[in-house]
Amino acid sequence: DAGITQSPRHKVTETGTPVTLRCHQTENHRYMYWYRQDPGHGLRLIHYSYGVKDTDKGEVSDGYSVSRSKTEDFLLTLESATSSQTSVYFCAIRDIAGGETQYFGPGTRLLVL
């Protein structure tokens, strides 16, 4: 257990509204990642962070922004939610001490109506 929590766990929102998902870790890991999981696509990387205030885009970053103002929190924001952003969102951390392994949070189910 890498001490990763995600909030909220479930959210229903309407098209055009902003949404922020939070990933919180308790073990001071430097690297954090946001993925989305959709049927037929596996997991796709949205954004990642390699330190406080250090973030970069992943494979499917359009429509998403992130912020990391402190080590333990990595926020994912949908500026104006669209139905295509209905998905399950997973946060992960990379444990350098454990090599290249990533540990995942429980996920957030987001439905955009």
Add this chain to the structure above:
Amino acid sequence: SQQGEEDPQALSIQEGENATMNCSYKTSINNLQWYRQNSGRGLVHLILIRSNEREKHSGRLRVTLDTSKKSSSLLITASRAADTASYFCATGLRGGTSYGKLTFGQGTILTVHP
């Protein structure tokens, strides 16, 4: 596009049988990992194999890696109903700017019938 492609997409077997899942990828890698996902849960790391390794074991799991064919296989021996899950391969690339990013395949859904 996905770096890793897995087959089969779905596999249904009886308890006690072996399950084999395959993963192919496109570019040179630093490592290849396998993860398991139970329905509605986050992914759990199973095993990692580095590009200079050919085979690795962990309990009932055996992973092989053929870098010349850009492919890997995951074998679960003596399967149990509790092994029912989705299994994903993920590739990690070389280079200092990779930041540990992984690219996941689409997964294999394994169903083990009691």
